[in-house]
Amino acid sequence: MYDYTDFDEAFVRGRVAQFRAQVARRLDGSLSEDEFRPFRLMNGVYLQLHAYMLRVAIPYGTLSARQMRALADIADRWDKGYGHFTTRQNIQFNWPKLGDIPDILGALADVGMHAIQTSGNTIRNVTADHFAAAAADEIEDPRPVAELIRQWSTDHPEFQFLPRKFKIAITGSPNDRAVTRAHDIGLRMVRAKGLPGDRGGL
Amino acid sequence: MSRGSAAKVVTGNDLRQGDVVYLAANGAWVRALQEAELIEDVAIADLRLLEAMAQGGDVVGVYLADARRGPNGPEPVHFREAFRARGPSNYRHGKQEAAHV
Amino acid sequence: MAAYNLAGRRDNKYKARLKITVFEGGLEAFRDAVEAEFARTRAAFSGVDQALLAEIEAAFAPPALPLRDAGAYHAAWAADADFRAFATQNVVAHKVPGYGIVTVSLKAHGATPGDATAAQMRKLADLADAYSAGELRISHEQNVILPHVALADLPALHRALAAAGLGTANAGLISDIIACPGMDYCALATARSIPVAQELATHFKALGLEQEIGQIKIKISGCINACGHHHVGHIGILGLDRAGVENYQITLGGDATERAAIGEKTGPGFAYDEIVPAIERILRAYLALRQAPEETFIETFRRLGAAPFKAALYDEGARDAA
Numbered sequence: 001m002y003d004y005t006d007f008d009e010a011f012v013r014g015r016v017a018q019f020r021a022q023v024a025r026r027l028d029g030s031l032s033e034d035e036f037r038p039f040r041l042m043n044g045v046y047l048q049l050h051a052y053m054l055r056v057a058i059p060y061g062t063l064s065a066r067q068m069r070a071l072a073d074i075a076d077r078w079d080k081g082y083g084h085f086t087t088r089q090n091i092q093f094n095w096p097k098l099g100d101i102p103d104i105l106g107a108l109a110d111v112g113m114h115a116i117q118t119s120g121n122t123i124r125n126v127t128a129d130h131f132a133a134a135a136a137d138e139i140e141d142p143r144p145v146a147e148l149i150r151q152w153s154t155d156h157p158e159f160q161f162l163p164r165k166f167k168i169a170i171t172g173s174p175n176d177r178a179v180t181r182a183h184d185i186g187l188r189m190v191r192a193k194g195l196p197g198d199r200g201g202l
Numbered sequence: 203m204s205r206g207s208a209a210k211v212v213t214g215n216d217l218r219q220g221d222v223v224y225l226a227a228n229g230a231w232v233r234a235l236q237e238a239e240l241i242e243d244v245a246i247a248d249l250r251l252l253e254a255m256a257q258g259g260d261v262v263g264v265y266l267a268d269a270r271r272g273p274n275g276p277e278p279v280h281f282r283e284a285f286r287a288r289g290p291s292n293y294r295h296g297k298q299e300a301a302h303v
Numbered sequence: 304m305a306a307y308n309l310a311g312r313r314d315n316k317y318k319a320r321l322k323i324t325v326f327e328g329g330l331e332a333f334r335d336a337v338e339a340e341f342a343r344t345r346a347a348f349s350g351v352d353q354a355l356l357a358e359i360e361a362a363f364a365p366p367a368l369p370l371r372d373a374g375a376y377h378a379a380w381a382a383d384a385d386f387r388a389f390a391t392q393n394v395v396a397h398k399v400p401g402y403g404i405v406t407v408s409l410k411a412h413g414a415t416p417g418d419a420t421a422a423q424m425r426k427l428a429d430l431a432d433a434y435s436a437g438e439l440r441i442s443h444e445q446n447v448i449l450p451h452v453a454l455a456d457l458p459a460l461h462r463a464l465a466a467a468g469l470g471t472a473n474a475g476l477i478s479d480i481i482a483c484p485g486m487d488y489c490a491l492a493t494a495r496s497i498p499v500a501q502e503l504a505t506h507f508k509a510l511g512l513e514q515e516i517g518q519i520k521i522k523i524s525g526c527i528n529a530c531g532h533h534h535v536g537h538i539g540i541l542g543l544d545r546a547g548v549e550n551y552q553i554t555l556g557g558d559a560t561e562r563a564a565i566g567e568k569t570g571p572g573f574a575y576d577e578i579v580p581a582i583e584r585i586l587r588a589y590l591a592l593r594q595a596p597e598e599t600f601i602e603t604f605r606r607l608g609a610a611p612f613k614a615a616l617y618d619e620g621a622r623d624a625a
Binding site for chain 1: 215217218219220221222258259262263282285286289290293295296297
């Protein structure tokens with residue numbers, strides 16, 4: 001599985017520290033809600049009907065056992081003992097307290113996870129066939145391309161304030177399990193002649 | 203929400219917990235809709251809303267919600283306010299935990 | 304992205320998605336804008352992304368999946384009806400012989416679609432370590448996937464899942480519903496989704512019709528933002544606020560696969576307490592209309608269109624009898 005590089009790690013840790021300071025300034029009254037809202041949305045924090053909600057990205061729906069255990073620990077320690085897996089392969093915690101969220105993001109960073117670009121008018125988590133690298137009908141694993149797009153789109157300065165949210169899905173199989181035709185951009189890998197080793201193209 | 207002729211309560215969400223809160227007659231924020239001040243005069247409702255917004259601080263997203271007089275205090279008019287006042291229907295979480303309903 | 308960033312509407316958030324940009328300006332104009340942008344920036348493509356991609360690909364190298372004796376699998380298949388149901392419904396073929404892809408359903412009848420307790424998450428992590436090369440997936444259908452399971456390990460995995468309340472053999476069946484959080488949680492919602500999913504799942508189980516109905520995708524959204532993908536559900540349900548009352552609009556014939564289709568609206572919506580009987584009328588019509596048990600709901604719909612289903616849905620006589 002793909003592990004975060006030092007660059008990814010430093011970036012995520014930096015964002016946690018930045019958000020911790022923003023939350024502190026909100027709680028002590030030096031930031032108004034109007035000033036704070038864009039900051040919390042950049043970090044996946046929504047204010048829902050009954051509580052805050054934190055949406056955590058699960059890039060292309062792939063998790064390690066260690067990451068799943070970290071999600072369980074967060075659910076027990078800071079939420080109500082459960083999490084909600086979403087229709088975009090993410091997980092949402094329905095009951096975090098605002099003051100706890102920086103610690104939750106820190107716990108996520110410990111296992112190479114974050115909530116960046118899970119909200120707002122940005123390029124959201126790139127979703128992929130949940131049977132990737134296992135499906136019998138697959139041409140090629142679509143997740144390396146999804147990861148490349150994740151790296152390119154994360155904090156991309158030109159695309160942090162798009163007209164609206166933007167969703168990309170990718171499949172490496174002819175049987176589409178990733179709903180690519182109902183995304184802003186759907187990518188399908190196909191067999192293309194002339195590529196080395198009969199590789200899939202896009 | 204709606205600006206109809208119904209009576210109003212001032213409501214929003216607690217900054218720290220996110221929980222739904224209502225403005226009581228004594229100016230305190232309370233968790234139960236039944237303890238909210240039911241404001242029947244639209245002009246006074248607008249005034250209370252402005253006061254609450256000016257307070258800033260501890261409550262987020264303050265607005266006027268329609269309500270009506272019930273035997274135990276204000277009751278919701280719209281189903282959205284009923285869910286806000288009660289909590290989710292799939293688990294006894296939120297206000298339902300506190301109230302041991 | 305650059306073309307959309309410039310052309311996308313910023314005056315109205317309901318008209319700001321790319322689909323509206325393309326719809327209003329036309330596909331040709333948008334394609335021209337993309338080509339113009341590409342011509343402008345292509346000189347900057349140095350090929351470095353290909354080197355990066357190769358590095359990333361190396362990190363996604365498949366796990367070692369040695370050939371295993373599948374005797375335990377065949378023995379369990381012969382001896383255990385629950386195992387057979389699970390293996391039939393929740394396991395599909397892997398590209399490596401002797402392995403399967405296991406869908407762990409988060410749709411136990413009456414449960415909230417997509418919810419997992421901390422204990423279940425830990426159990427899934429342990430089972431991934433023991434039986435799936437330490438890897439898990441989350442599907443957009445709100446289930447957990449164990450992608451690399453040796454068939455030899457499947458009986459033990461099934462026992463462990465069942466003990467944790469995770470052994471429901473319903474992947475792809477009527478109770479495997481996707482649903483957004485709806486008005487039980489979401490500030491944007493116009494109606495509830497979760498209790499509709501819960502009631503549909505328990506209702507059809509109680510009727511004993513789940514296996515009989517077979518493969519079907521029901522998708523429920525609690526507002527027009529469509530997090531529940533209702534447009535592409537074989538049966539889509541959209542919860543709306545109609546004059547202060549929850550009202551559910553039904554669409555039929557949507558498809559999320561490579562044969563993508565947007566579902567067709569049936570007509571007037573249904574109140575909260577009418578929606579489950581309404582869906583039952585559609586499915587009883589399907590059972591009567593299908594040519595053979597092998598013909599799935601979506602195949603019957605493609606053959607006959609919406610008309611016979613609408614007739615069943617809005618037939619007052621049938622409604623009184625239901």
